[in-house]
Amino acid sequence: MTTYLGNFLLSLSLFFAISQFFVSKKNKFKFITITVNGLLISSLLSFGLLMYSHIISDFSILNVFQNSHTTKPLFYKISGVWGNHEGSMLLWILVLTIFNYFIFKLYNKNNSIFIAKTLEIQAFITTGFILFTILTSNPFQRMFPEQANGLGFNPILQDPALAIHPPLLYIGYVGFSAAFSISVATLTLNNNEKVPWYNYMKPFVLAAWTFLTIGIALGAVWAYYELGWGGWWFWDPVENASFMPWLLGTALLHSLIIVEKRKSLQAWVLLLAILAFLLSVIGTFLVRSGILTSVHTFALDPSRGIYILAFTALLGGYSLVLFGKKSKKYFNTNYFALFSREGSILINNILMVIICATVFLGTIYPLLIEAFTNNKISVGEPYFNSTAVPIMLPAILVMGVGPILAWNREEKSKIFKKILPSVLLTGIMSGLIFSIYQSYNFIGIAGIILAFWIISNNIIILFKQKKNYSSGMLVAHLGIGLLILGITGSSIWQEEKITRLQINTSAQINKYNIIFKEINEAKGPNYVALKGNFTVYDEKKNIITKLEPENRYYPITNSFTTEASIHTNLARDLYIVLGDGNLSEGWVVKIYYNPLVIWIWIGALIIFIGGIISISNNLKKIKILS
Amino acid sequence: MKKKLLILPSIFFFIILSIFFYLLIIERNPSELPSNLLNKNVPIFETESLFKNEKFISSQEFKNEIILVNFFATWCKPCRDEHVYIKRFSNKKGIKVIGINYKDNSKKTIKWLKNLGNPYSDVLIDKNGRVAIDWGVYGIPETFIVNSKGIIKYRHVGPITNEIYKKINLIINENE
Amino acid sequence: MKMNNANSFILKRILIISLAFCITQFFSNISYTVEPDEILQNQEYELRARNISRNIRCMICQNQSIDESNASLAKDLRILIRNKIKEGSNDKEIYKFLTDRYGDFILLKPPLHLNTLVLWFLPFILLALGIYIVFYHNKKSR
Numbered sequence: 012m013t014t015y016l017g018n019f020l021l022s023l024s025l026f027f028a029i030s031q032f033f034v035s036k037k038n039k040f041k042f043i044t045i046t047v048n049g050l051l052i053s054s055l056l057s058f059g060l061l062m063y064s065h066i067i068s069d070f071s072i073l074n075v076f077q078n079s080h081t082t083k084p085l086f087y088k089i090s091g092v093w094g095n096h097e098g099s100m101l102l103w104i105l106v107l108t109i110f111n112y113f114i115f116k117l118y119n120k121n122n123s124i125f126i127a128k129t130l131e132i133q134a135f136i137t138t139g140f141i142l143f144t145i146l147t148s149n150p151f152q153r154m155f156p157e158q159a160n161g162l163g164f165n166p167i168l169q170d171p172a173l174a175i176h177p178p179l180l181y182i183g184y185v186g187f188s189a190a191f192s193i194s195v196a197t198l199t200l201n202n203n204e205k206v207p208w209y210n211y212m213k214p215f216v217l218a219a220w221t222f223l224t225i226g227i228a229l230g231a232v233w234a235y236y237e238l239g240w241g242g243w244w245f246w247d248p249v250e251n252a253s254f255m256p257w258l259l260g261t262a263l264l265h266s267l268i269i270v271e272k273r274k275s276l277q278a279w280v281l282l283l284a285i286l287a288f289l290l291s292v293i294g295t296f297l298v299r300s301g302i303l304t305s306v307h308t309f310a311l312d313p314s315r316g317i318y319i320l321a322f323t324a325l326l327g328g329y330s331l332v333l334f335g336k337k338s339k340k341y342f343n344t345n346y347f348a349l350f351s352r353e354g355s356i357l358i359n360n361i362l363m364v365i366i367c368a369t370v371f372l373g374t375i376y377p378l379l380i381e382a383f384t385n386n387k388i389s390v391g392e393p394y395f396n397s398t399a400v401p402i403m404l405p406a407i408l409v410m411g412v413g414p415i416l417a418w419n420r421e422e423k424s425k426i427f428k429k430i431l432p433s434v435l436l437t438g439i440m441s442g443l444i445f446s447i448y449q450s451y452n453f454i455g456i457a458g459i460i461l462a463f464w465i466i467s468n469n470i471i472i473l474f475k476q477k478k479n480y481s482s483g484m485l486v487a488h489l490g491i492g493l494l495i496l497g498i499t500g501s502s503i504w505q506e507e508k509i510t511r512l513q514i515n516t517s518a519q520i521n522k523y524n525i526i527f528k529e530i531n532e533a534k535g536p537n538y539v540a541l542k543g544n545f546t547v548y549d550e551k552k553n554i555i556t557k558l559e560p561e562n563r564y565y566p567i568t569n570s571f572t573t574e575a576s577i578h579t580n581l582a583r584d585l586y587i588v589l590g591d592g593n594l595s596e597g598w599v600v601k602i603y604y605n606p607l608v609i610w611i612w613i614g615a616l617i618i619f620i621g622g623i624i625s626i627s628n629n630l631k632k633i634k635i636l637s
Numbered sequence: 638m639k640k641k642l643l644i645l646p647s648i649f650f651f652i653i654l655s656i657f658f659y660l661l662i663i664e665r666n667p668s669e670l671p672s673n674l675l676n677k678n679v680p681i682f683e684t685e686s687l688f689k690n691e692k693f694i695s696s697q698e699f700k701n702e703i704i705l706v707n708f709f710a711t712w713c714k715p716c717r718d719e720h721v722y723i724k725r726f727s728n729k730k731g732i733k734v735i736g737i738n739y740k741d742n743s744k745k746t747i748k749w750l751k752n753l754g755n756p757y758s759d760v761l762i763d764k765n766g767r768v769a770i771d772w773g774v775y776g777i778p779e780t781f782i783v784n785s786k787g788i789i790k791y792r793h794v795g796p797i798t799n800e801i802y803k804k805i806n807l808i809i810n811e812n813e
Numbered sequence: 814m815k816m817n818n819a820n821s822f823i824l825k826r827i828l829i830i831s832l833a834f835c836i837t838q839f840f841s842n843i844s845y846t847v848e849p850d851e852i853l854q855n856q857e858y859e860l861r862a863r864n865i866s867r868n869i870r871c872m873i874c875q876n877q878s879i880d881e882s883n884a885s886l887a888k889d890l891r892i893l894i895r896n897k898i899k900e901g902s903n904d905k906e907i908y909k910f911l912t913d914r915y916g917d918f919i920l921l922k923p924p925l926h927l928n929t930l931v932l933w934f935l936p937f938i939l940l941a942l943g944i945y946i947v948f949y950h951n952k953k954s955r
Binding site: 670671672673674680740765766767770771772773775776 | 872
Binding site: 240242245246247248344346347348349354357358361362364365368369372373376380383384386387388389390391392393394397398399402420509510511590591599 | 847848849850852867868870875876877878881916917918919920921922923928929931932933935936937939940943946947948950951953954955
């Protein structure tokens with residue numbers, strides 16, 4: 012019954028999407044209203060139906076059988092809906108229809124042709140994704156014969172951060188689809204000089220970028236807390252697939268400001284909007300086609316790969332050829348001085364694109380080598396640390412001074428006066444931290460100084476309380492400064508202790524003395540575990556905390572996980588992992604002292620808040636406009 | 638900005654997509670590695686033999702005939718699955734089948750071979766996995782074909798299936 | 814069933830030991846990244862070993878180095894590297910030993926060969942191009 016209903020709802024969505032494509036061509040408002048709402052409601056219902064099936068553990072549905080189990084806690088039954096390929100496609104479609112709806116909300120009698128065109132393109136994209144789902148990734152397939160229970164699940168997915176990060180990421184990817192549609196609409200229509208397409212694009216870019224930021228951050232949080240060795244970014248192809256749209260999104264966000272203020276860089280922004288979404292789709296391709304292996308890849312299926320590739324070719328081919336033909340009229344001859352607000356934004360854009368190109372190159376290079384030679388190579392973290400990371404340094408440098416430079420041209424003499432307070436503050440902060448922690452690593456020192464450079468500049472602007480600075484920008488930039496502080500500090504000042512401990516013996520790390528008190532069995536809802544009890548003392552013999560790392564065994568999937576135990580404060584994380592061992596020889600224990608880690612998460616959260624502030628300010632502006 | 642340059646993004650895009658398309662349609666396994674030892678000499682190694690008293694010295698053994706080298710262990714389930722094909726190879730005329738027992742217990746291996754049948758003309762012991770590393774082995778079972786001049790001609794990672802069995806037969810025939 | 818304190822204490826101990834034993838049997842094939850027994854006494858050697866290990870890919874894992882990985886092949890390679898350092902091989906020789914057997918794939922930092930020229934130089938070529946564009950803009954704005 013459910014499968015019939017689900018398939019019906021999917022077909023209904025397809026019907027509405029195709030209809031929207033055609034009625035938008037004719038700019039028939041009444042019909043467009045029906046299709047937009049129809050798309051939203053049908054995809055909401057189909058997604059809800061799948062979720063309901065997961066919640067009640069309806070194992071007659073193949074998707075539920077493959078990915079769920081009666082012992083799964085409710086929260087993870089729900090998040091399990093999008094934790095698999097087919098369910099996640101349903102979520103993609105839902106978010107597409109939601110953004111479709113918001114595009115439609117911009118409709119007024121002045122921009123009707125423009126918005127209709129945008130909706131036409133958005134309908135094409137939505138049709139493509141719904142067709143893909145129906146043809147290759149249908150979540151409403153029947154499981155026959157019906158089993159009493161499901162195939163369990165991957166225990167690593169039982170984590171709150173991991174559970175909510177996909178929806179946030181999809182808001183990011185799909186948000187760029189709206190920017191893409193607006194860009195293609197702008198290029199297609201000939202007499203749209205009066206339509207402020209950049210004003211329509213901005214809220215979508217803001218929303219996409221903001222949620223992509225927090226989505227990526229949550230993925231990193233999960234990796235740090237779950238994977239057991241304190242790392243949170245691995246330059247894994249799927250991580251890169253989310254990072255690249257983020258980089259272009261950052262560039263887009265900033266150059267949109269120039270388009271608004273100076274009517275310049277329009278062609279560039281139109282191209283960026285196309286590329287950001289194309290990268291989102293190519294990222295989807297890389298993850299789901301089986302062309303690469305990665306921790307994140309879903310099950311391999313070549314038919315999916317061929318479909319996504321064909322769809323990408325269609326979208327990208329059409330939009331880029333269109334750009335080649337029609338963008339000429341959006342060029343102008345405004346040039347920017349190096350020392351100016353526009354100049355800084357130009358530098359930011361160029362650097363973001365170069366970093367994105369580098370990450371893209373590193374990610375697909377193994378595939379290129381494989382295609383052209385008989386060889387296989389790896390491009391891992393050391394490559395990106397040598398190329399992409401150093402290029403980030405000048406971007407951060409410019410980010411500090413850019414917002415305080417004047418538009419058009421800043422006089423060089425004034426620059427010194429403007430940056431003097433922040434240079435001093437940076438010096439003081441850096442001096443303080445280097446007196447506590449030493450470092451001889453060039454990039455590390457640069458990273459810390461640059462982090463303080465950003466933080467000081469933004470604190471000073473906040474202090475001076477100038478009204479004409481966007482508060483969203485200030486908060487977001489401050490967040491980036493804190494983020495970089497956390498990233499750099501935790502990388503260069505990390506201390507590690509690996510040792511074998513018997514019960515009642517201790518290990519020293521930094522100023523802490525950690526005593527291994529006992530080992531116990533522990534039980535969870537669907538696992539049994541061996542739990543170690545450690546007490547941490549500081550140099551004054553005070554108890555700081557108790558740490559209890561676990562090694563878990565999940566009978567349902569016959570798999571093991573290690574759960575690190577972490578004590579966090581503003582200065583550092585103490586991170587402990589229990590290894591192999593026995594009562595006679597003792598246990599392998601790995602202890603990490605990770606300075607400033609929490610500032611990575613705080614920074615990311617503040618960036619997110621800055622984004623939300625910007626979105627809300629932007630929405631107020633739009634209300635005034637329409 | 639020259640108009641001709643504007644078409645560059647689309648050209649670049651199509652090139653990348655063609656490469657992806659090519660990779661999708663050829664048959665490839667993204668997690669499988671080509672052996673770096675193909676068409677190179679057999680690694681030089683010495684190790685104990687399970688059944689024979691004398692040591693196995695590679696330079697003395699890998700000449701004059703085609704040899705199939707199979708890395709296996711009793712604790713490896715796919716090794717058990719492919720065992721029937723190894724036995725078939727051992728019956729084939731003109732080739733010798735050598736097994737290398739990876740990180741295993743000798744007593745268990747003897748028992749395992751007794752139960753399933755011993756297709757190997759010699760079983761070598763690789764207690765700590767060093768011999769496997771010398772052969773570039775990364776996941777057992779792995780099977781190599783060495784020709785009569787001591788050159789490695791083929792390597793398969795994973796259990797031998799019917800298809801692979803046929804393929805290896807072809808390669809053996811080519812190298813006779 | 815009534816148990817006095819002494820008996821329940823012993824029983825609890827037995828339960829813990831047996832559970833620990835069972836679970837360790839499951840875990841006995843798994844190592845937890847660099848183990849205490851692997852660590853070399855000589856700090857300089859150990860540092861070299863860690864640096865090399867961070868650049869060697871774990872072939873049976875997803876995008877991890879042998880320094881981070883739990884796999885048994887990773888452990889074997891870690892020990893092999895340390896042995897070679899103790900025997901006096903330099904870093905280049907150790908890398909060659911590994912790539913001779915496993916190919917360039919085992920290196921996480923792609924080596925600079927003819928086929929990786931584009932990989933290594935393109936970012937910096939783009940950077941130079943970017944710098945040119947910025948200065949061109951600056952010049953034209955006057």
